[in-house]
Amino acid sequence: MKPPFKKAAPTYARKFPPGPKPRPAPLNETERKLEFDPENDLIYGAHSVAAALANPKRKPVKLWATENGAARIKGEVKPLPLDPEIVHPRLLDHMLKSADAVHQGIILEARPLQQPRLDQIPRQGLVLVLDQVTDPHNVGAIMRSCAAFNVTALVATARHAADTNGAFLKAASGAFEHVPYVTVTNLARALAELKTYGFTLVGLDSEAPATMDEIGTARPLALVLGAEGKGLRQLTRETCDTVARIDMPGAIKSLNVSIAAAISLYALTRK
Numbered sequence: 001m002k003p004p005f006k007k008a009a010p011t012y013a014r015k016f017p018p019g020p021k022p023r024p025a026p027l028n029e030t031e032r033k034l035e036f037d038p039e040n041d042l043i044y045g046a047h048s049v050a051a052a053l054a055n056p057k058r059k060p061v062k063l064w065a066t067e068n069g070a071a072r073i074k075g076e077v078k079p080l081p082l083d084p085e086i087v088h089p090r091l092l093d094h095m096l097k098s099a100d101a102v103h104q105g106i107i108l109e110a111r112p113l114q115q116p117r118l119d120q121i122p123r124q125g126l127v128l129v130l131d132q133v134t135d136p137h138n139v140g141a142i143m144r145s146c147a148a149f150n151v152t153a154l155v156a157t158a159r160h161a162a163d164t165n166g167a168f169l170k171a172a173s174g175a176f177e178h179v180p181y182v183t184v185t186n187l188a189r190a191l192a193e194l195k196t197y198g199f200t201l202v203g204l205d206s207e208a209p210a211t212m213d214e215i216g217t218a219r220p221l222a223l224v225l226g227a228e229g230k231g232l233r234q235l236t237r238e239t240c241d242t243v244a245r246i247d248m249p250g251a252i253k254s255l256n257v258s259i260a261a262a263i264s265l266y267a268l269t270r271k
Contacts, residue, residue, distance in 0.1 A: 044103040051174025069105025140171025141258035147175035203240035
């Protein structure tokens, strides 16, 4: 008599989160480094590069792409203002020198955009002001929300602010080509200047008594956001005409600054 069949005990594969992207291997003797002017913008990613190439105010200098990347960008931008140089993906990896950068097979070197001064922006609509928000991914995502909600300009300080580097431009996903980015030396003076132009200043503060739904939305209006953790600095808060919070009934009362910016812009524009 055959022994009864024993069902094998189930095995469960332990799932680990994906590790960081490995750094590119050193270049061999037959490969070369791609050179660019560090004073120029280095823009990577399909959406960011396509938006820059389609912007008549941009002056492209050099376009590097893999074969797939070149085919993609040729399909999105017609005609291309310059021909791409076809290169191996490893060369693009070495240009960015970051394990987290995802170039999607396309990198563009372009002259920086000429940005307006504060007194040159339209004195109407909605302006977003950042008080020492330094993470380029957050500021890039905020820039993208500004483009989505037709914000007149994004204002930030020249110091203690995010660098407009490749990570910033990639996170903005092309929005940097559409929204003026104004840098100021002194934020308190800049806010006072906006007041002289007729702007009402609304600071976002999680401890504010009023919610975004309860404040007025007459234009021109400037929404002021502080850095994560610190929030608005005291002088910035005192300069604002009013402060408001996002009404959150759940257990968590604070959000990532880029998410808070998007929700606040929606609240201000849906009325």
